Amino acid sequence: LAPVLAAAARRFDGYDAAAVVAAAERMLAERPHTFNELRPRLLEEFPGANDRALGYAVRMLTPLAVVPTGDRWSFPRDPAFAPPGIGLDPDPRPQALVERYLAAYGPATPADVQSWSGLGGLRPVMEAMELDRLAGPGGKELFDLPGAPRPGGDVPAPVRFLPDFDTLVLGHADRTRLLADAHKGLVTTKNLRVRAVVLVDGFAAGTWQIKRSGKKAKLLLSPFEAKLSRDAVAEEGLRMLAFAEPDAATHDLEVTA
Template sequence: MTTDTLTLRALNRATLARQMLLAREEISVTEAVGRLCGMQAQEPRPPFLGLWTRLGGFAAADLRAALDGGAVVRATMMRGTLHLMTAADYLSFRTAIQPVLDAGLKVLGARAEGMDRDAVLPVARRLLEESPRTFNETRALLQAEFPDVNERALGFAVRMCLPLIMVPTADRWGFPRSARFALAESRLGEAPSDTPAVDELVLRYLAAFGPASAADAQAWSGLPALGEVLERLRPRLRAFTGERGRELFDLPDAPRPDADTPAPARFLPEFDNLVLAHADRTRVISEAHRPGLTTKNLRVRATFLWDGFARGTWELERKRKTATLRLRPFEPLPRGALEELAAEAESLVAFAEPEASDLQVVSEP
């Protein structure tokens, strides 16, 4: 059986279309977060910038309202990292991700010595049923109950093994530095589904990031052996071959624009899933430039796209009334690129730093 081949540019444009990066969409915050199947939210600000770059007319108040009303939640999900999810997706997929979170406990090593999760988790649940708590508070209370167990191990086990949701506040980006956590059922009125809906999760991944391989889906979710899932789903999918010879799966009716479709300049925030959601990331960034995405302490840098591909990183700083966005291209940009990037950057600065009276965009070597 032969399959169609997708060029790198065709793969790029298909992914950008799913990610709402070919044109800003006029949809609600909740619909956008659902279409993206979550947004990485290790820090509170990046999802606001990520939605700004994808949605027409987006205002920070839109996301704060969705968080306050419970339509969107911030919780530990894919790869054991914090994500924004729609409440419906969180309830549907939290159980599917639990094996990833269980595996994450291995990082505790000897610190987990003497810890009995079956004893710890009911106590933690009782404490959080009494009131939402920060993890500093939760760890201290658990340490009093289990004085011979490492305090950090207690807190980490609770974070990984109980369905918890961060409680939003009136802070500018929705959450304080040390946020309180609540049990999902307390915050949403119901507990996550007991059914591990892995098949549906993989289909949603393809809708948001496809066409993609099993290895890509595994890199995004942290789940192993998704090749078996894709084989089970094969009758419902369309298969392609990438330029590197990998088999790629996709939903039959998903958008796959022409490879020559124009891609506007776009700015992605730190930790954006577009640059994290595939094992083979050449559809977005070259192998030569990929190492520059991550700092020594594992922060994922903010990137900018030109002609659909990551061409450099950017940083935004504010000093008094002056806000400066610094572009750091990986290599010299094509003629005309800087002008388009600067126009988009000025709009981003105006959104991110509305109180600044002086906006500057600087390109550095």
């Protein structure tokens, strides 16, 4: 994905991105830094540069790992970063990335993989790979890993609660595979937030959020259609809520209008 990230970093000018990355790597090799600690040091080395441009270059072009903490879910408000101990492949090949995608989301079109990864020109790559080819809706050609399980449409899919910005929602050029066109505006907001959704039989049936008040945890479900009952999602919803809020004294689920 380095070409995609490099293209994103080029939105800023007036600085030497390679020099910024080298400086950041040198500083991070000393000890973990938060971005609030790293920013003034970079500004000392690159006076007059846009501080946002410096931060963007570090985030986009430097391999980073969040240092684990005791914070909830290990996400502190101001995380420290360190080198992950891995280097970039000098000769990256997209085939492995395609295989990983198809293992999770196949069958899929090249447009789906490109939408997910940001990479272009993947059709000839996928056509040259040893992949199963299938006829999809509307005559579209779909690709999948050889011998991958492909249950029929009559096989029931379990209820699943997906988090905000989940890749399953974002990982297709044609999102109607799980999200009806009529409901897109209820999931993706104008400020580009992608809400958490619940899947019923493999399709997005509503959005959800957790509300915590003291020791009480409640799962609020906003269905897209009135026919979705509480009973249809209660078992999986309460199981997920207990996982997300293990220290709550009570767990409840409420279906909102």
